[in-house]
Amino acid sequence: MKPAVKRIIFFAALIVFWELGSRFELWHETILPSPVSVYDSLVAGFADMTLVYDLAASFRRLLIGLVAAVIIGTGVGILLARSKTADETLGTLVLALQSVPSIVWLPLAMMWFGLGEGSIIFVVILGGTFVMILNVRTGIKNVDPLFIKAARTMGSNGLDLFIKVIMPASVPYFVTGARLAWAFAWRALMAGELLSSGPGLGYTLRYASDFGNMSLVIGVMIIIGVVGAIVDLMIFQRIEKNVLKRWGLET
Amino acid sequence: MFIEAKQINKVYFDKNNKPNTVLKDIDLSIQQGEFVSILGPSGCGKSTLLSMIAGLVSSTSGDIIVDGKKVIKPGKDRGMVFQQAALFPWMNVTENVMFPLRKEMSKKEGMERAQHFLKMVQLSNYPSHYPHELSGGMQQRVSIARSLAMDPAVLLMDEPFGALDEQTRSRLHGQLEEIWIDTKKTIVFVTHSISESIKLSDRIIVMGTRPGTILTDITVDIPRPREQHRQEIAALEEQIMGLLKKEIDKVIDEEQAYEAGS
Known part of the structure; x- marks a missing residue:
């Protein structure tokens, strides 16, 4: 059986069990709303565009934060890999x-940047930056010494060696770093939005919770999970797989 | 002399700061166009000596002169082929071969040159393959083409066929011999295989271990192609085997003494 078929059967069974449990009142609707009411509130949310605006706002913050995290992470990661003093101080x-x-x-961020966009983006950046730094640092430090030796015998050294050999050789670590940065940033974003003002998926989740709309709470949770899985599977894992294959790291 | 090593010593300090002499009083001279093998058991410092000629490792004392110039750092006049092909996985075959050329010629010239040397190692049909798509033997041939492309005066080879299977190795021996005859490069070839050194080289420098010293310098005057002269090869093989046996026994004795003492 194909993995896709197994997956469909598994999720279908899960939803059927959930719906049946609700119908036979194994649990109360206010504690765990049924899939049908979750579906209804999702449809309503998309119909009146709130969820669309939420998704757009969340993705905007995420994109800004992630790009900043990857840039800062790469810069600091290179610094830590190249300077022993920086590694021993800043690295710690x-x-x-x-x-x-x-x-x-x-x-702290709310004190510095106020209650709006600024603080959420700050938290998202922090969420992604550190894991990016550590991966870039490891990647550059772990470049096969043989590549460096070979490049040196071919007249490459200094900046040329760094840009033409060391950087490309550590690309697999960069990709893994970016993938983990995305995962951490996504979690940080949701947490930040829960505690901040809207629009945004996290904000809507809290808003729904305040009004006791549990089916929308679950609906937003499902969106968060689905978006997370899709981005990870469709974008990052695909890139990572291609890179690992090309770099000869996958057997 | 084209390559000359004068009184080379190399001492490493281990983690207890105990000195460990890897090479002791190495004197060696190699003529232009010669195919010289450096043969010895593992740990005799033969690869270290080769890395010194490449300029990747410095000596504790003594100088190495190549073509009248003292070696202080790596340079394109000395191409090196390692046991692993060391091809850059993010570049295809042609780009790999062009790597040492990119600063001194146009892209077009570089590509033509790469094509020429890929033809020499019989890989002209694989210009856009990536290293992970090639077998070990093919990768090593690309690596040889890459070294040759920068037209070095010397080709340094550090057990280049050591990681390959017997059949591939034997085929590559033939190819390397042809390339050497065609290009008239000086080749310094490090190996621990006696038959490999006899098959390929004009001279065999036999090294002993602990510390690494040169035991003998044997001139191989078996006419090429050598496959037809089995008796001479066998006789020489036996002679070298006798020499090296003492060295290998020495290593084993030392290891046993170390184990008994610990």
Whole structure:
């Protein structure tokens, strides 16, 4: 059986079980709304465009934050890989900050940037930057010494060696870094939006919760999960797979 | 002399700061156009010596002169082929061969040149393949073409066929011999295979281990192609085997003594 077929059967069974449970009142509608009412609230949300605006607003923040995280992460990652002093000082700070969930920064960010876009984007950037830094640093440090030796015997050194050999050789790590940065940024974005003002998927989720609209809460959760999975599978895993194959890292 | 090593010593310090002599008083001279093998058991420093000629490793004392110039860093006058092909996976075959050429000629000239040397290693039908699409033997041939493309005075080869299967290796021996005859390059070839060194080289420098020293310098005057002279090859093989056996025994004795002591 094809994986796609298995998947469809699995999800269909899950939804049927969920619907039947609701019909036979194994749980109360206010605790876990049925798939049909979740579907209805999703349709209503898209029909009156709120969810469309939410998606657009969330993606805008995510895109700005992710691009900034990838750029900053690459820059700092290169610095840490090339300078031992930077690695021993700034590198330790990065490691420490990396273990702090980025949403923890939100109170500070609100003081600095106010209650709106600025603070959410700041949290998204923080969410993606550290993992990008660490991957870029590892990638550059792990370049096969044989590539460097071979390039040197062919007259390459200094900046030329770095740009033509070391950077391309670490591309697989860059891609993995960007993929993880996206995953962390997406989570940070949702957390940030929950605690901030709208529009945005996270904001709508909290708004629905405040009004006891549990079917919309679940609907938004499903959107968050589906978007996350689609971007990961369709974009990042595909790129990663191609790169790993080309770079000869996949058997 | 074209390549000359004078009184080369190399001492490494291990993590307990204990000195470890890898090469001791190496004197070596190689003429232009010669095919010289450096043969020895693992750990005799033969690869280190080759890396010194390439300029990738510095000596503790002593100089290496290539074509009248002291070696201080790597240069395009000395091409190197490693045991692993070391092709850049993000470039296709042609781009790999053009890598050393990109600064000194136009793209068009570089491509023509790459094509010429790919033909020499019989890979002209694979210009846009990527390294991961090629077999180990093909990759190593691209690597040889890449070194030749920069027209080095010397080709340094560090067990270039060591990772290949027997049949591929034997085919590449033939190709390398032809390339050497065609291009008249000076080749320094590091190997631990006695038969490989006899098959290919004009001279065999036999090295001993702990510390790495030159035991003998054997001139191979078996006429080429050598496959027809099995008796001479066998006799020479036996002679070298006898020499190296003592060295290998020495390594084993030392290892046993080390284990007994620890």
